[in-house]
Amino acid sequence: MTIIQRFIKSLYSPKDIAKYRFLGIGRTILYVFLLMLLSTIPSLYHLSKMSIQALNEGKQIFMDELPPFIIENGELTSNESKPIIIKKDGFDIIFDSTGQTTENDVRNHGNAIALLKDEFFVVNNQTGQNFSYSTFQDNKMENKDIDKFLTSIHGVLWIVLPIIFVFLYLFTAALGFIKVSIFAGIGVLIAQALNRKLQYRQSWRLAAHSITLPTVFFFLMDAIKTVVPGGLFINWIVCFIMLYLSIREIPQPKIKA
Template structure:
């Protein structure tokens, strides 16, 4: 059975997943990387779309719509006394030289580009990227300099986006492997409860396939930009249910006469 057939079966069939406990570890790891790739695609799409839109509108925004500002010695300064917010069609821009708004304050927002007191932050569907001004040591930036910077970024976007995707993919994959390793241990507990013969390495293999349904579901929700209340809890519950049903499908050891 090839990887795509296993993918389809893993969406609905604990009985078939139970058979994958003897699958080669290399094939299982490849399957996990495929799942993590699929789960990363929606985030990359929305991030790319927002980035391109922001760059295209950036010149007008920084030169005409934002108050004059300056970034020097790791700090943002401006004549405004309160945070300035500019609402665009697909995202929001925040300029805050006062320090009243922190990265944590905007992490819950949808799509935000924020120039905060000490860092530049981009939030895209709960994916947060930040850049501290301290990395610009010795440099002085104003509105017109940002405008030039955006023009240069636009020229190398085809290089930047793949790098961002690789970072997102590696991070998502690391989280996925940790999750599988934790649930594989829970699979051993299920096996002992139901008197099934299951070693950790076999539990790891079936767990890697048990996460398929929640992974695909939440990838679709991300693609549709739909927030699922209690998403993390629902994700874990679905994984546990699939793992529970899969372990029960493993035949009991034969009793010697």
């Protein structure tokens, strides 16, 4: 049976999953690696799309929407006499070279990016992180300098993104193997309760295929950027149910007369 056939049957057939307990361990490990690769694809897509969009919007904002400014000697200066607020989808951009806007004012916007008098301040759900201009006190920065910086980042983006993806995939794969190993132990306990003969290594193979359905479901939810309330709980419950049903399909040992 090909890996694609196993993948399809693992979505709906506990009876077929039960047969996979005799599968070679190498083929099972490869299956888990491919499942984790599938689950990582939406994150890579959204990260790539968000990074490109952020860079393009950043270039447009700094060159076209913000007034000319200079960051020198740890301070932001411009000819503006009052703060400027630019509203974008999901966040605000605040520009204030007058010193009137405080960090607390920025936090009240929920999600915001602020160029203040003496610092760059980022807020996400009212959690803020500041970056002092004094870090660049030996350099003079203007709109065009930031535009060049963003352009240089765009040039290396296709080198950075694959590196991020590799680390993200390895992290996801590690979590996947830990999850399968935990469910393999649970499977042994279920087998004992149901009076089924099942060794840990066989239970590991069943667990590896039992995670298919929730993995595909959350792959689709991530692909369309839909948050599932209680997602972790639902994920593990579905894994447990598929594992339980597949162990039930294992024949009970014959009682010797």
